[in-house]
Amino acid sequence: MNAVSTLEQVQRAMVESGFFPQKKYSQNFLVDEDAVKSLIDSSALKPSDHVLEIGGGTGIVTHAIAQTGAHVTCIELHDTLARHLRERFVGQKNVEIIEGDALRVDLKKIPYTKVVASPPYAISDDIMYALFENGFSHASLIWQIEFAEKILSPPGSSEYHPLSVISQYFYDGKIIRKITPKSFYPIPNQFSALLSLTKRKNVLPITRYRVFVSWLRTLFRFKNKTIGNAIQQLRKNPVKGINVSACEKAAHEMKLSSEKVFLLEPEEFVELFHAIE
Numbered sequence: 001m002n003a004v005s006t007l008e009q010v011q012r013a014m015v016e017s018g019f020f021p022q023k024k025y026s027q028n029f030l031v032d033e034d035a036v037k038s039l040i041d042s043s044a045l046k047p048s049d050h051v052l053e054i055g056g057g058t059g060i061v062t063h064a065i066a067q068t069g070a071h072v073t074c075i076e077l078h079d080t081l082a083r084h085l086r087e088r089f090v091g092q093k094n095v096e097i098i099e100g101d102a103l104r105v106d107l108k109k110i111p112y113t114k115v116v117a118s119p120p121y122a123i124s125d126d127i128m129y130a131l132f133e134n135g136f137s138h139a140s141l142i143w144q145i146e147f148a149e150k151i152l153s154p155p156g157s158s159e160y161h162p163l164s165v166i167s168q169y170f171y172d173g174k175i176i177r178k179i180t181p182k183s184f185y186p187i188p189n190q191f192s193a194l195l196s197l198t199k200r201k202n203v204l205p206i207t208r209y210r211v212f213v214s215w216l217r218t219l220f221r222f223k224n225k226t227i228g229n230a231i232q233q234l235r236k237n238p239v240k241g242i243n244v245s246a247c248e249k250a251a252h253e254m255k256l257s258s259e260k261v262f263l264l265e266p267e268e269f270v271e272l273f274h275a276i277e
């Protein structure tokens with residue numbers, strides 16, 4: 001199927017359900033079968049997989065996932081779209097639609113192992129923190145290209161971010177391909193990219209993950225300072241569950257106090273955090 005007929009199909013589905021795309025819900029729908037194919041191929045789905053999809057929209061990705069035989073749980077916030085999805089997939093046992101905000105749904109209750117989606121860009125950061133907390137064996141996600149690059153930014157780069165640390169500690173990531181604005185309706189301003197994340201083997205879990213994330217995010221507010229100075233900032237910006245003196249001592253013992261925050265490797269952040277414990 002070419003992009004034009006897919007665009008027509010998507011538009012027809014919208015007219016039929018009396019729906020107009022809204023910016024505030026980051027509603028840019030995929031209309032490019034080639035991009036959908038790349039998304040599905042990169043996730044190597046099997047019938048035994050349980051896939052989480054965030055932001056089902058008109059169901060173009062949901063349908064492609066279901067075609068592989070995998071089970072898909074799709075979360076869609078918008079009531080009109082959720083109704084459209086329920087009607088479209090009625091009677092399909094391997095498709096489950098949850099109407100709600102993906103940031104409020106308890107992801108732990110969904111037994112998924114993979115994530116495949118073209119999710120809403122407005123919740124990029126928050127949804128990645130939530131997905132990393134809950135874990136997955138593989139994710140194929142279409143994000144705005146700058147966001148995908150941020151996830152993959154190495155230590156020392158100006159884009160290095162707490163999400164880069166967490167992502168690179170747990171996952172091997174790569175950009176599979178760029179996706180042009182024309183692959184979406186309405187056409188967005190920026191390019192997107194297909195990001196693939198695969199769980200690395202033998203990675204130790206992070207104890208007290210939520211405390212780790214708050215601590216890491218606070219240190220990154222001072223990313224151009226030394227670890228020693230950033231730790232001092234924790235006195236004015238306390239993180240619940242973190243003892244600043246223990247943190248200072250651990251950084252000193254690991255000889256990290258005079259290292260700049262943005263130069264630390266993901267493993268060093270985790271080691272330092274575990275040394276405080």
Ligand code: SAH
Pocket residue numbers: 025026027028029030054055056057058059060061075076077078081100101102103117118119120121123
């Ligand atoms: N994957 C679909 C839709 C992409 S647009 C496609 O390519 O066609 C993003 C979708 O996410 C929209 O359908 C929008 O309504 C939905 N959405 C926005 N915020 C959401 C949230 N917090 N939780 C779940 N879905 C959300």
